[in-house]
Amino acid sequence: MKARSKRLMLVGGGVALLAAAVALVLSAFQQNLVFFHTPTEVMEGKAPTGKTFRIGGLVEDGSIQREADGLTVRFAITDTAKVIPVSYRGTLPDLFKEGKGAVVQGTLGPDGQFRATEVLAKHDENYMPPEAAHALEQAHKAGMTVSQ
Amino acid sequence: MIPELGHFALVLAFVLALVQAVVPLVGAARNNQSMMAVARPAAQGQFLFIVFAYGCLTWAFITSDFSVQLAATNSHSETPLMYKITGVWGNHEGSLLLWAMSLSLWTVAVTVFSRNLPDAFMARVIGVLGFVSLGFIAFMLVTSNPFDRLLPGAPQGRDLNPLLQDPGMIIHPPLLYMGYVGFSVAFAFAIAALLTGRFDAAWARWSRPWTTVAWVFLTAGIAVGSGWAYYELGWGGWWFWDPVENASFIPWLVGTALMHSLAVTEKRGAFRSWTVLLAISAFSLSLLGTFLVRSGVITSVHAFATDPARGMFILALLVIVIGVSLLLYAWRAPKLTGGGSFGLVSRDTTLLGNNVLLAVVAASVLLGTLYPLFLDALNLGKISVGPPYFEAVFVPLMTPVVVLMMFGPFLRWKNDEMGAVVRRLAPAAVVSVLTGVGVAFAIGNPTWRTMLGISLAAWVVLTSFQLLAARLKDRHGGSTSSRLSTIPAAWWGMWLAHFGVGIFIIGVTLVGSIESNLDLRMKEGQQADFAGYTVKFRGVVEADGPNYDAMRATIDLSRDGRAIATLQPEKRVYRAMGMPMTEAALDIGVFRDVYVSLGEQLPEGDWIVSLHYKPFISWIWAGCIFMVLGGILAAADRRYRRLAERSAPAGAAAHAA
Numbered sequence: 001m002k003a004r005s006k007r008l009m010l011v012g013g014g015v016a017l018l019a020a021a022v023a024l025v026l027s028a029f030q031q032n033l034v035f036f037h038t039p040t041e042v043m044e045g046k047a048p049t050g051k052t053f054r055i056g057g058l059v060e061d062g063s064i065q066r067e068a069d070g071l072t073v074r075f076a077i078t079d080t081a082k083v084i085p086v087s088y089r090g091t092l093p094d095l096f097k098e099g100k101g102a103v104v105q106g107t108l109g110p111d112g113q114f115r116a117t118e119v120l121a122k123h124d125e126n127y128m129p130p131e132a133a134h135a136l137e138q139a140h141k142a143g144m145t146v147s148q
Numbered sequence: 149m150i151p152e153l154g155h156f157a158l159v160l161a162f163v164l165a166l167v168q169a170v171v172p173l174v175g176a177a178r179n180n181q182s183m184m185a186v187a188r189p190a191a192q193g194q195f196l197f198i199v200f201a202y203g204c205l206t207w208a209f210i211t212s213d214f215s216v217q218l219a220a221t222n223s224h225s226e227t228p229l230m231y232k233i234t235g236v237w238g239n240h241e242g243s244l245l246l247w248a249m250s251l252s253l254w255t256v257a258v259t260v261f262s263r264n265l266p267d268a269f270m271a272r273v274i275g276v277l278g279f280v281s282l283g284f285i286a287f288m289l290v291t292s293n294p295f296d297r298l299l300p301g302a303p304q305g306r307d308l309n310p311l312l313q314d315p316g317m318i319i320h321p322p323l324l325y326m327g328y329v330g331f332s333v334a335f336a337f338a339i340a341a342l343l344t345g346r347f348d349a350a351w352a353r354w355s356r357p358w359t360t361v362a363w364v365f366l367t368a369g370i371a372v373g374s375g376w377a378y379y380e381l382g383w384g385g386w387w388f389w390d391p392v393e394n395a396s397f398i399p400w401l402v403g404t405a406l407m408h409s410l411a412v413t414e415k416r417g418a419f420r421s422w423t424v425l426l427a428i429s430a431f432s433l434s435l436l437g438t439f440l441v442r443s444g445v446i447t448s449v450h451a452f453a454t455d456p457a458r459g460m461f462i463l464a465l466l467v468i469v470i471g472v473s474l475l476l477y478a479w480r481a482p483k484l485t486g487g488g489s490f491g492l493v494s495r496d497t498t499l500l501g502n503n504v505l506l507a508v509v510a511a512s513v514l515l516g517t518l519y520p521l522f523l524d525a526l527n528l529g530k531i532s533v534g535p536p537y538f539e540a541v542f543v544p545l546m547t548p549v550v551v552l553m554m555f556g557p558f559l560r561w562k563n564d565e566m567g568a569v570v571r572r573l574a575p576a577a578v579v580s581v582l583t584g585v586g587v588a589f590a591i592g593n594p595t596w597r598t599m600l601g602i603s604l605a606a607w608v609v610l611t612s613f614q615l616l617a618a619r620l621k622d623r624h625g626g627s628t629s630s631r632l633s634t635i636p637a638a639w640w641g642m643w644l645a646h647f648g649v650g651i652f653i654i655g656v657t658l659v660g661s662i663e664s665n666l667d668l669r670m671k672e673g674q675q676a677d678f679a680g681y682t683v684k685f686r687g688v689v690e691a692d693g694p695n696y697d698a699m700r701a702t703i704d705l706s707r708d709g710r711a712i713a714t715l716q717p718e719k720r721v722y723r724a725m726g727m728p729m730t731e732a733a734l735d736i737g738v739f740r741d742v743y744v745s746l747g748e749q750l751p752e753g754d755w756i757v758s759l760h761y762k763p764f765i766s767w768i769w770a771g772c773i774f775m776v777l778g779g780i781l782a783a784a785d786r787r788y789r790r791l792a793e794r795s796a797p798a799g800a801a802a803h804a805a
Contacts, residue, residue, distance in 0.1 A: 006492055014504060021505075025512040025541050029519075032537035036530035054532060070669035070750050091383065091667055091747040091758050094728040105532075131530055 056131030154204025168278030172271035215301030272340035307724030316376030324369030330362025335431035382730035395437035601657025608650030645778025652771025679761035
């Protein structure tokens with residue numbers, strides 16, 4: 001093989017490899033994005049059913065209930081405007097509390113109940129998850145425009 | 149008084165950094181010996197002042213001087229001494245000081261261990277490091293002074309985040325920072341080379357041990373951080389593809405590529421332009437990592453600062469470093485042509501392939517990490533990119549890397565024959581695939597993931613031993629032991645690190661395939677069966693620590709009636725912050741860990757107990773230890789100390805990695 005055709009093969013192979021890698025990355029990317037919605041958006045039907053997404057807000061006061069097995073927990077996430085009921089089976093994070101911020105990831109059932117596969121809470125006492133803060137802010141803004 | 153002395157020392161360090169940055173570079177440009185000679189004392193003086201400042205800050209923590217803002221917010225008089233000392237870097241300002249201190253330490257190491265470098269080159273290297281240091285000390289003095297006073301002083305401190313009060317956190321940050329910052333040396337060598345136009349084998353040889361040592365620190369730092377997450381976060385995961393983890397993993401990937409690319413540049417004079425680009429990228433990505441972790445754009449236990457001014461400052465620093473070095477690169481790199489040519493089948497090609505793949509992996513991890521931040525910054529919505537994306541990308545891209553990794557050492561530099569190598573390695577390949585399929589069925593988990601993982605691991609382990617056997621067989625006669633003694637340390641380093649990758653893959657694959665988890669509601673005295681073990685919950689007692697109140701459970705672990713371990717997981721509440729914490733208990737073994745953590749207490753007095761069976765997880769850490777040891781051996785190779793022969797021609801030493 002001539003040096004030039006060797007180089008061409010190397011470059012061609014490299015480009016093909018890169019193209020394959022880029023295709024792989026982009027398809028994985030599209031399939032695995034998890035969108036975030038506020039409770040208000042979920043109530044307005046803006047969230048997809050049957051697809052995984054996240055909701056953030058406050059854990060509503062007095063909403064935490066345990067089922068008889070002690071492991072399944074029901075609670076509600078609110079942005080102070082709307083309330084979404086959530087069920088979750090598993091261990092809750094240490095900092096999960098009523099009246100505090102939390103983010104849940106999972107799917108919305110046809111009954112309007114959110115089935116969480118993951119519950120995220122704050123990392124320390126003084127800190128609110130940004131998604132939860134965002135949800136409250138949105139609801140607050142919306143509330144302001146209505147009352148004005 | 150002492151905090152003010154520390155602050156003053158930091159200002160003096162800034163002045164010395166300015167001198168270190170400007171004078172040697174001007175001296176090198178003008179070929180002025182006395183100006184170049186300023187480099188070493190300036191760097192060493194700066195180090196002394198930073199260490200002094202760091203000592204002053206530590207003193208404020210140890211003596212619980214809560215008139216220092218940082219101590220008041222990150223320490224407590226009841227905090228154990230060890231965590232008072234580590235609390236110094238458990239926050240934004242202190243961790244920056246640690247960053248600056250490790251940069252300064254690396255610079256001093258360069259002044260001590262690279263005495264044989266030509267003066268002008270040395271002056272430029274130290275000058276570039278001086279600029280980096282200047283930027284970071286300015287950042288501290290302007291936006292994040294660790295010595296800020298709180299007047300009047302607080303009567304008591306707020307304590308260190310309890311998650312950070314853990315032995316793993318004593319060593320994780322310094323190791324990680326030494327790794328991050330260590331790439332600054334390779335970066336400075338690359339910039340100095342761009343300034344002088346000197347890109348020969350000697351330049352690559354000077355850079356190699358520094359890059360390898362930085363990589364060793366980074367590897368160890370990431371491994372310790374992963375181990376900490378495993379036992380401290382209470383749910384048994386060891387890697388989450390969390391943006392903060394990615395921030396350290398991206399430089400690791402690029403650093404790994406850089407290490408290997410430097411090898412080609414040293415041996416064959418090839419890839420020079422690519423090597424320089426990688427050196428710039430590795431350090432830029434370390435800076436980006438610091439920016440991501442410290443600026444508060446990422447929300448995690450690491451994000452101490454949420455002050456936008458700080459984020460903007462680091463961003464500006466980042467733009468300057470990347471911008472200036474890429475401009476310099478664009479200007480000089482076209483001169484970097486040439487280098488040895490090589491055939492399609494050669495060690496050079498395998499290294500090139502892996503370099504490109506590692507760069508692609510790094511880019512795809514970077515994309516997944518930054519994309520949500522971009523969308524958020526542009527107000528286009530909030531999304532998150534979770535582990536499924538990273539796994540979907542990482543596994544297929546790393547598979548050819550692992551295959552090629554073991555091909556390379558069997559091939560000769562420059563040109564080799566495909567047929568011979570394929571014939572040599574075909575048996576290992578066949579046995580590997582059979583092992584993968586066989587093991588997957590044997591453990592009752594016949595998934596693609598398990599088959600692929602075990603096949604790759606078997607491939608690495610088998611070919612490693614084949615490589616060792618080949619190394620001991622060829623060569624000019626002599627006994628096996630005499631041949632053993634002629635193998636250079638660098639070769640052993642390469643061998644061990646690659647072997648470690650195999651061990652690591654075994655751990656990752658098996659823990660992912662056959663781990664199990666059970667959450668149970670348990671009463672005092674209740675027994676349960678889990679993963680072939682019997683677990684008995686003996687109850688919970690109060691067990692208070694120095695700065696926390698705890699409930700400690702006692703759980704007996706037995707198998708077939710034979711007692712194995714008594715585990716005591718705790719649920720703690722740290723008094724100062726009122727913050728609850730789960731402290732898991734582990735029975736660690738070579739082939740499996742049993743991991744127990746306490747959930748909540750239920751109103752009736754029962755507890756939720758979370759049980760995890762983690763097969764082969766220790767192999768993940770063992771793999772990392774092999775990689776680290778391999779790196780240490782490689783960097784300790786004798787030839788790096790024989791720098792007198794610094795202008796040895798490229799390609800002269802054809803053996804070893």
